[in-house]
Amino acid sequence: MKYTNKYAPLISLFTFGFLLFISTNSNQLRAQNDTAEAVLRGHKKGVTDLVFSPSGDSIISSSLDGTIRIWDLLKKSREKIINTNNGEIYAVAVSSNGTFIASTGKKGKILLTNAIKGITEKVFSELKGWSQTVVFSPDGKQIAAPTGSGTITIWRVDSKGHNRIIKSKRQPTTLAWSPDGKTLAGGSFNITIWNAKTGKVNKILRGHSYTIRSVSFSKDGKFLASASLDKTVRIWDVEKGKILLVLKPKGFSRYWQGKPITDPIDVPILAAEFSPDGKYVATAGADRMIRFWEINTGKLIRTILGHKMSITALSFSPDGKYLASSSLDRTIRIWNLHKETKMNRR
Amino acid sequence: MKYFESQTDIQALFSRTKKLEWVVKLLLFLWLITVIFFVFSNLFWQVKSEGQPKSLTLNRLTIVDENGTERVVIAGSVPEPIILGKRLNTGRKASGILLLDEEGNERSGYITTNGYPNVLFGLDSLGRQQSLFLTEPHGSTAFWIWGDNNNAFKVSVGSDSSKFEIIKNGKASLEIPERSKKQEDKNEIHK
Numbered sequence: 001m002k003y004t005n006k007y008a009p010l011i012s013l014f015t016f017g018f019l020l021f022i023s024t025n026s027n028q029l030r031a032q033n034d035t036a037e038a039v040l041r042g043h044k045k046g047v048t049d050l051v052f053s054p055s056g057d058s059i060i061s062s063s064l065d066g067t068i069r070i071w072d073l074l075k076k077s078r079e080k081i082i083n084t085n086n087g088e089i090y091a092v093a094v095s096s097n098g099t100f101i102a103s104t105g106k107k108g109k110i111l112l113t114n115a116i117k118g119i120t121e122k123v124f125s126e127l128k129g130w131s132q133t134v135v136f137s138p139d140g141k142q143i144a145a146p147t148g149s150g151t152i153t154i155w156r157v158d159s160k161g162h163n164r165i166i167k168s169k170r171q172p173t174t175l176a177w178s179p180d181g182k183t184l185a186g187g188s189f190n191i192t193i194w195n196a197k198t199g200k201v202n203k204i205l206r207g208h209s210y211t212i213r214s215v216s217f218s219k220d221g222k223f224l225a226s227a228s229l230d231k232t233v234r235i236w237d238v239e240k241g242k243i244l245l246v247l248k249p250k251g252f253s254r255y256w257q258g259k260p261i262t263d264p265i266d267v268p269i270l271a272a273e274f275s276p277d278g279k280y281v282a283t284a285g286a287d288r289m290i291r292f293w294e295i296n297t298g299k300l301i302r303t304i305l306g307h308k309m310s311i312t313a314l315s316f317s318p319d320g321k322y323l324a325s326s327s328l329d330r331t332i333r334i335w336n337l338h339k340e341t342k343m344n345r346r
Numbered sequence: 347m348k349y350f351e352s353q354t355d356i357q358a359l360f361s362r363t364k365k366l367e368w369v370v371k372l373l374l375f376l377w378l379i380t381v382i383f384f385v386f387s388n389l390f391w392q393v394k395s396e397g398q399p400k401s402l403t404l405n406r407l408t409i410v411d412e413n414g415t416e417r418v419v420i421a422g423s424v425p426e427p428i429i430l431g432k433r434l435n436t437g438r439k440a441s442g443i444l445l446l447d448e449e450g451n452e453r454s455g456y457i458t459t460n461g462y463p464n465v466l467f468g469l470d471s472l473g474r475q476q477s478l479f480l481t482e483p484h485g486s487t488a489f490w491i492w493g494d495n496n497n498a499f500k501v502s503v504g505s506d507s508s509k510f511e512i513i514k515n516g517k518a519s520l521e522i523p524e525r526s527k528k529q530e531d532k533n534e535i536h537k
Contacts, residue, residue, distance in 0.1 A: 044414070046450060048431040064431065064450070090432050106433060129435040148435075171435070209496075210474065213430070229430075229473035231494075268473045270430055286430060286472045309449045310472075312431040328431055328449045 036306050036333040037322065040071050042079055046328035049091045049313045053098045053115075056317045059324050060101055060115070061332055062089035068103055070115060071332070082118050084111055090132045095140035100157060102143045104134045110145050112157065124155045135175045135184075137196070144184060144196075146171045152186065154196070166199040168192065176215045176224070178238075185238075187212030187226055193238065203241045207234055213285075214313075218274040223295070225272035225281050233272045233283045235295060245298045247281075253288040253305050260305055262289075271313050276320040284311035290325055290335070306333055411448065419444040427452040429473050 045064035052059055059071045066087060070080040087106030094101055094115065101113040108127035113120045127148050134145040140157070144166075147153040152166040152175070172186030177196065184196045191205035191212065210230035217224055223244070224236040235245040252263045269285035275292075280301070284290045288311060292302040309329035316323050323335045409418035419425065422441045427434050429451055442457030451472060458465045466480040474492070481487045488502035496516035502509045512520040 046431050064428075088433060129437075130433070132432045132435075173432070213432075268430060310430050 037336040037339070038073075038334045040079070040332040040334070041330065042069060042081075043067065043330045043332075045088075046309070046330060047312060047326035047332055048089060050315055050324055050326040050332055051092060051094050051313075052315045052317050052322075052324060053094055054096055054318060055098055056319060056322075058098075059315070059332060059334075060092050060094055061326055062092040062103055063330075064088040066105070068092055068101060068113065070101075070118070073334075080118050082113055082120075084109075084113075084120065086111055087130075090130070091134050093134050093136045093143070095136050095157070096138060097140055100136075100140070102134045102136060102145075104131045104145055106130050110134055110143065110155075112143065122157075122159070125153065131171075132173050133175045135177050137177050138179055138181045144175055144177065146175070146186075152184070152194075164199065166194050166196075173211055174213060174215050176217055178217050179219060179221045183238075185215045185217070185224060187215040187228075191215055191224065191226055191236070203238075205236050205241055205243075207243050207246075208232065213268070213270045214272055216273050218278045219276055220278060223274065223278075225274060225283075227269040227272040227283060227285060229268040231266040231268055233269050233281070233293075235281065245293075245295070247283060247293055247298065247300075249283055249285075249287055249289070249291055249300075251287060251289065251303075255308060271311065273314045273316060273323075276316055276318065282314050282316070282323060284314055284325060286310045288327075290314065290323065304335055306335075307331070413448075415446070415448060415450050417446050417448075419446070424455070424457060427455075427470075 040059070043061065043063040043065050047061050047063050050059055050061040057072065057074045059073065061069050061071065066084060066089060068082040068084060068089060070082070072079070084103060084105055085107070086103065086109045089103050089105045092101055092103045099115055101115050103111050103113065108125070108130045110124040110131070111120050112122040112124060124143065125145070125147055129148050131146040134143060136143055142154050142156055144152055144154045146168065148171065150168050150171070152168050152172065154164040154166065156163070166184070168186060170188035172188050174187045176185045178185070182196055183202060184194045186192050186194070189208060189211065192201055193203045193205070194200065195202055205224070208226065208228040208230050210228055212226050212228045214227040215224060222238060224238050225233060226236065227233045231248065233247040233249070234243050235247070236242065237244050248266060249269060250264060250266050252265050252267050253260060254263065255261070267286035269283055269287070271285060272281055272283045274281050278295070280292050280294060282290055282292050288307050288309060290304040290311065291300055293299065294301050307325065307327040307329055309327050311325050311327050313326045314323060321336065321338055323337055324332055325335070326332050405423070406419065406421040408416050411417050420443050424440050424442055424444055426436055426438055439460040440457040442455060444452055445454040447453050453470050454468060456467045463483045464480055466478060468475055469477045477491045479489050484505070486502065486504040488500065491499040496513065498513040500509070500511040500513070510522040511518055
């Protein structure tokens with residue numbers, strides 16, 4: 001039987017158009033023509049924070065647009081958008097089992113959101129002002145955030161038992177929980193390390209001359225990295241309370257007539273993260289570059305360009321193969337660290 | 347006269363003429379309504395445009411760039427400063443004009459503060475105030491410039507004294523008038 005259809009060209013044109021529509025709309029995770037493995041676009045304003053899920057198959061991001069977004073990296077489907085009704089969102093954290101997301105925003109609420117259902121389950125605090133940071137304990141059972149008037153509050157996720165209050169001279173702009181769960185580090189102008197159970201101050205690490213925007217522990221908890229608006233990153237020996245390294249990233253990346261150029265100036269640094277193997281620390285900030293430093297030598301070993309505005313946060317995938325960065329340019333970029341091509345290796 | 351031979355034909359013609367008369371009347375009526383509508387609507391817009399306010403009263407005017415980023419804010423109560431993605435919790439209550447850069451960072455403000463009514467003009471780098479020109483309500487005026495490594499330049503004029511200072515690495519390298527011994531001793535006690 002001879003198959004003929006006079007509408008065949010029309011049908012194929014429609015099918016082609018439909019497929020084109022699907023490919024451009026349903027797949028947000030698509031490789032761009034730059035150095036990043038993937039560029040996630042969707043936030044309507046600057047992205048303020050991000051974190052890889054513990055399984056490494058999704059990224060959770062927060063933005064000044066008031067949303068939290070969950071980007072599924074395996075399904076490559078459209079991101080899940082959670083409207084928080086909490087104003088600008090400044091920070092997100094994820095529990096160790098990946099079930100809950102904690103966030104803080106301008107309306108002064110600390111929210112606990114179910115990552116699977118995408119709904120807010122608890123509002124932990126109605127602050128007079130707002131906090132800029134929130135963290136989960138390593139076991140995922142507690143949340144800590146500054147609550148104003150010189151206090152940090154620790155809530156239990158299951159709401160069983162009392163909340164605990166830790167007194168702090170200054171309102172921390174950033175918090176980090178040590179991997180063993182015993183201590184809590186808070187950065188403002190100095191870094192204070194508290195006993196997370198008793199609230200007693202273990203140590204005060206002095207050295208930065210201006211606001212600290214990020215503190216993070218190495219996986220073994222022995223080291224702490226801090227990034228500051230004073231344009232330096234410091235690596236600390238937590239037990240001795242001493243500075244091991246002072247990193248001074250130099251160079252400000254910008255685009256001039258479509259081409260990237262680097263000005264030899266130093267600018268505030270907003271993020272410093274240890275690689276999972278503890279050998280490197282990645283830094284980024286208003287310089288719009290990601291830099292990798294070797295901890296043993298303090299040498300700058302690699303820089304990555306790509307973001308067009310300040311980089312606000314960094315997060316390594318649990319296996320250390322990927323690094324995700326968030327930026328005020330409204331994008332999240334995922335970098336394949338095993339891919340040497342296109343990356344600027346020093 | 348083939349077509350009007352019968353009485354029926356004449357009656358049909360008469361009926362059609364009547365109908366046409368009605369159509370003409372209806373069209374005339376609609377035309378009149380349209381004319382009246384245009385005349386009145388014109389009058390209405392004229393009245394409305396004459397009634398437009400000569401002044402605009404509002405609490406906040408925000409100018410955004412082509413990407414939707416806030417670049418200029420004029421407000422009766424300006425927002426707290428936002429720096430590199432995080433809004434500071436300073437408790438500042440002020441009114442005036444703010445300038446923000448392409449990333450949305452506050453870089454300059456020309457404001458009057460509530461409570462203690464200073465008027466000030468400041469220029470900021472990313473994350474830091476670098477210069478400030480301030481006049482207090484009783485008349486004292488100061489101008490400060492700060493740099494990295496605790497370098498600064500300060501000029502202040504009050505009702506009974508004036509001061510000029512150049513500070514290098516946190517220490518006064520030039521101070522006019524020089525600090526008196528008495529004042530230095532007093533400062534030492536305070537330390």
